[in-house]
Amino acid sequence: MTKVGLGIAVGCAVASSVIAAVMVGRRVRSRRRWWKVVKVVDEFEENAVTSVGRLRQVVDAMAVEMHAGLASEGGSKLKMLLTFVDNLPDGTESGTYYALHVGGTNFRILRIQLGGQRSILGHDVERKPIPQHLMTSTSEELFDFIALSLKEFVEQKGNNLQIPQVRGKDIGLTFSFPVKQTSVSSGTLIKWTKGFAIEDMVEKDVVHCLQKALARRGLDMNVAALVNDSVGTLALGHFYDKDTVAAVVIGTGTNACYFERADAVIKCQGLLTTSGGMVINMEWGNFWSSHLPRTSYDIDLDAESQNPNDQGFEKMISGMYLGDIVRRVIHKISLESDIFGPVSSKLSARFALSTPLLAAMHEDDSPDLKEVARILEETLDIHDVSLKVRKLVVKVCDVVTRRAARLAAAGIVGILKKIGRDGTGGITSGRTKGGKSGKMRRTVVAVEGGLYTSYTMFREYLNEAVAEILGEEIAPYVILKVMEDGSGIGSAMLAAANSARSVDTVQVL
């Protein structure tokens, strides 16, 4: 070989080893980056753990907090509010009634015609989004919008009513915010949640505001019941099935209520009701326990929210927040590595990923996860991600959804535990009215809300966790029943139940 030839050969060898070194270096770096990504996801999963042991701790904490909230005003983060609903509909109600539902994504107006014998003869619903600006304006503007919408609805012919000429006068108002009730048809707003913030409304009587707005519009109607959405759901559940003892709403926000013995409401001594019990609105969105598996993403979400240190349970469970938790994890991964390309500005924006989109990614069953790629691209401005990365995104969605569903399940079992329907201590303590043999009684929990009804994976995880916590002996006695539109229909039913009664059945001595 000539000197020149030798030089070229050496040069080639050096060049190829440099190229090889660069490639190895890249591979090592990329592996290191992937390792970092895996670490972020693993850490998240570990901190979000919901083993059955952990869930049982949450069950106990829920039951303990319920006791504390019933023992004294301010005794727990759970407000355990009196609803003054002492009798639930039993199917004998008849006539035409209206309901207004404020506090969901959509404002809803309903008209139902009840025919006795557990029958609903007709049912009309209108859904309207509440214009964004009204959510933070004045109470007068908000209620004027509501009254005008009701007036237009009342003036329409009832398409689905059998006897449209019969016009009801009684309205049930479903108001899904924390309210301190003073009777079944009056109560003051404690605070806003879910993005509403109308300062002049806080501590005002909600029914009074609506009644004034109705008068301004010349509507001669009467608000006969002011109920929380969970109470409406319980009412509808009980209308169909008398074994319904509790109701849970899991939609944009989350809440629960249940039927409690009057003597267990220690903070209201001398509460006399005809039934011996009363529905308690737990406001469980504000539940908190150190056993809840909280992650750094939850802490950041809370700190940046409109209501820091508030509604902690809701922020881990409900539709308003789940998408944003996923977004935060993806954002963190994007900061730690380049697997999503340059950090997109959309990915940094709060609430950029909604929960229905999270669900669509989670439930994408196409082999190449096309839907995941499309949503990342169109919603978060993240392009050309590999299948491996798409799978990772699905994994993050799964962790967030599974944790939410399982925590909600623990909350439900917590309620059952409080009333001795979970098959544990209650049976021997005599708290459970389980019959002489001490056997579990059939127990129904009514469930409403888009997260549960429209997100199959969420629903399956929740149902599965309830059965897992209860164990196979007790689980068959506990039935979760979907009550579509329960919050509205049930509220109209409570208006029916309360307009028919000439005297108050609840007394506080």
Ligand code: ADP
């Ligand atoms: P609201 O809670 O506002 O009264 P819904 O009960 O209909 O109304 O719940 C709506 C919420 O449910 C949405 O904000 C969304 O978070 C969630 N949701 C609705 N549809 C789906 C879906 N297909 N997948 C996941 N979440 C959904």
Ligand code: MG
């Ligand atoms: Mg709702």
